Amino acid sequence: MEDLTHPAAVSSPSTEADDDLSALLGSRICHDLISPLGAIGNGVELLEMARGGPSPELALISESVEAANARIRLFRIAFGAGAATQEIGGAEIRGILAPMAAARRIDVAWDVAGPLPRPVAKLLCLVVLCCETALAWGGSLTVAGDARSLTATARAERLRFDTGLWEMLAGADPDRPPAASDLHFLLARRTADQLGRPIVVRHSDEDIAVSV
Numbered sequence: 001m002e003d004l005t006h007p008a009a010v011s012s013p014s015t016e017a018d019d020d021l022s023a024l025l026g027s028r029i030c031h032d033l034i035s036p037l038g039a040i041g042n043g044v045e046l047l048e049m050a051r052g053g054p055s056p057e058l059a060l061i062s063e064s065v066e067a068a069n070a071r072i073r074l075f076r077i078a079f080g081a082g083a084a085t086q087e088i089g090g091a092e093i094r095g096i097l098a099p100m101a102a103a104r105r106i107d108v109a110w111d112v113a114g115p116l117p118r119p120v121a122k123l124l125c126l127v128v129l130c131c132e133t134a135l136a137w138g139g140s141l142t143v144a145g146d147a148r149s150l151t152a153t154a155r156a157e158r159l160r161f162d163t164g165l166w167e168m169l170a171g172a173d174p175d176r177p178p179a180a181s182d183l184h185f186l187l188a189r190r191t192a193d194q195l196g197r198p199i200v201v202r203h204s205d206e207d208i209a210v211s212v
Contacts (some may be wrong), residue, residue, distance in 0.1 A: 004202070020081065070099040073096045077096075078128075082164050091110075105138030106139060112146060117147060123188060124143070127199075133165075159206065159207075176187075
């Protein structure tokens with residue numbers, strides 16, 4: 001496998017302040033979106049009760065709401081603010097990943113021991129989003145390790161691999177700003193730098209392994 005790792009960068013105070021502000025904004029947006037999604041889910045349940053059971057149409061709405069709820073919860077960890085002393089259990093993260101992965105035809109295997117400190121969980125969720133980008137046509141995602149060392153491995157017969165994005169994740173200076181849809185690559189790099197954790201990226205034609 002090819003190793004794309006570059007020396008870790010040092011975050012400046014101004015960069016950290018900008019990231020903190022972005023995290024607060026992310027938390028606010030996720031907070032405002034989660035309530036109406038919950039209301040839609042409750043409305044679907046009431047409709048099912050009134051009809052005496054689910055219908056294909058209501059089942060589709062219910063599945064979509066569940067996937068959207070899970071995605072916002074993932075975004076809240078990945079892009080939102082949180083106390084450094086807070087811990088997030090593996091069961092919670094697995095519960096977030098399951099409906100999201102099912103909607104994108106990704107099989108997830110979770111083998112992480114114990115809970116994760118919120119900053120480490122944030123980094124891991126950003127890395128998972130990077131792997132999801134590579135699994136544009138489905139595949140498998142394995143997450144293993146513990147709070148001290150984690151590895152996410154994406155596997156598929158066909159991967160979406162943008163060399164510039166993965167080199168940026170591994171520590172290279174970007175030659176262009178990432179698109180909004182790929183912002184998680186830059187945020188993962190910055191989060192790792194703030195935590196003092198190197199990111200090691202290795203890849204072949206059918207898999208990408210990211211260790212943090």
